[in-house]
Amino acid sequence: MTQIMEGSHAVAEAVRLSKPGVISAYPITPQTHIVERLAEMVADGLLEADYITVESEFSALSACLGASATGVRVYSATTSQGLALMFEVCFNAAGMRLPLVMTIANRALSAPLSIWNDHQDSISLRDSGWLQLYAQDCQEAHDLHYIAYRVAEDHSVLLPAMVCFDGFVLTHTYEPVDIPGQEEVDAFLPAFSPYQRLDARDPISFGMYATPDYYMEFRYEMERAMQRAKGVLKECGKEFGERFGRDYSDLVESYRLEDADTALVAMGSLCGTVKDAIDEMRGEGKKVGLLNLRVFRPFPFEDVKKALSGVSRVAILDKNVSIGSKGAVGLEMRDTLYGTGIEILDCIAGLGGRDIRKRDVRRIVGLAEAGGGDIFYGLREEVL
């Protein structure tokens, strides 16, 4: 049933329908509306789960890790500083192959302190072994949670997953969201079936240490699982489309790319603005299109290359920066498109909640056409 609801509540509804047994989270802006709603659901008996109200994000994810290893589906949510505090647990949970699912309400990292949106928080965990999915609207933010659980818990994957959606831009925005019924969700997402669990009847040791004789193989197995996740994501995305009418079988979304000369590349809510700008430019005869990276880990090299095979140039809107290098998406694109002759412009844009409007998108297309080098886009020169 389609309802008008806040993005955070759309996520909370997806979590409720995914039936986690244990939720553990720590409040942080702009994630709070998700966990407050979940706490209400538990208090009202609408969700049969235990909500562990911890003293830090570090303990939140650690408690989820323990509960997952004990055989229960788990959920957490955080952002920014909270995710930074979880850093150690993130790598650990992935290495222990525990399929946690966590929402990231994307927000900038301090300093300076900022509660506003960019992707520096989740991008900083790109190497942690978690799947990373980026939602462009509240409906996607809702839907991607079911897919995240299915893929993370698949015994051929067994890696944790982050569903990333933009803080405030989506968390606090009301949109129409189709909320499926419990039976429909149950048919798509069966009960958690752990590959292994802590059990006195079958004692095993979790989280042992590995000498140089073994460590590399553990990491290689994670990489293989991440590559297998591509196929599982496509299968689950296709099945989701068949069941719910919204297809996620592609790891990337192509928008008006068929005959495009210039492709914009973006992740998350910015894609909506870019699509509007593209429609306007198309009306003026400009051949532009969008590649929306819905999946950043595993990075869909083949899909990106195929989608961009016909373009002359690519302009990337990177809502993150690796200080001393480039934007994370830009680096991946240069790797993917190496040798194709496609020109690449990487724009670091929209950090700390700086708005990116249609006119900015048009300017960035102009910069790409002019063949300029990588830039921080839209700097206020007068305060530098």
Added chain:
Amino acid sequence: MAIDKTLELFDCGHRACAGCGHALGTRLVLKATGRDVIVVSPTGCLEVFSTPYPETAWRVPWIHSLFENAAAVASGVEVALKRQKRSEKVVVVGGDGATFDIGVLCLSGAFERGHDFTYICMDNEAYMNTGIQRSGATPYDASTTTSPAGARSFGNRRPKKDMPQIMAAHGAPYVATTSVAYPMDLMQKVERAINTEGPCYVQVHSPCCTGWGFEGSQTIAIGKLAVETGLWPVFEMNNGQVTKVKKIMRKPVEEYLKQQKRFRHLFKPIRQEAEIAKIQAIADANASRYGLDLKPRK
């Protein structure tokens, strides 16, 4: 429920030093818990010597995640077990660095939330796994690699953090101290803890021959001396009140100190009377606070 003292759930073949208090203590802990248990361990000596992949010394389910999060992981395990209506008890076994220092946030949070698990701190009074660095559990004047005795130093400048009282202040229903030198006392206290609902804390004195500098054959003797000098008071607290104390005929602290290299600088090259007196004062304060002294027969 009687403790099956013949039950061996901590296997041989692990990589602990000969004479390791942790290995002995953990073996006793598992005799007291029996098989129906899930153990959580933080990073540390115990974790490393017991689980070199692909071997494990644990015959019960065991999980290690990180150094500082054992109490939070145990929280998740405990809640997940209750949700599945399962019977296993949850026990953390970890070192003093993980307990007194880096893990104290997670530990405090878990005790405040009242999870039903037992936290056992195997206290060998320094970071032994990384090479004998001081922790919040290191006693006054102990020489460690980061609090070395020297021309301007008598070793560790601070007294040991009072963790049992800190845990009792969280409202823990059961808090106890014990020692690997008193196996029956240790097992009985672990059994009481796991059968008490709510978060319980047991602090086990675990002499470390490598870190403290004594022969591995002397672990029990050193452990007994710590108790007999009053430097390691053995007691139980129920709901914040001290309910049981092991009474002793107290020996001078010197008898304990002089057998360990970590206190050698108090005796050689010259005897440091003032420092030894300060440590004696710590033991005297313990005796007074807990009523350790047996009354002499008239």
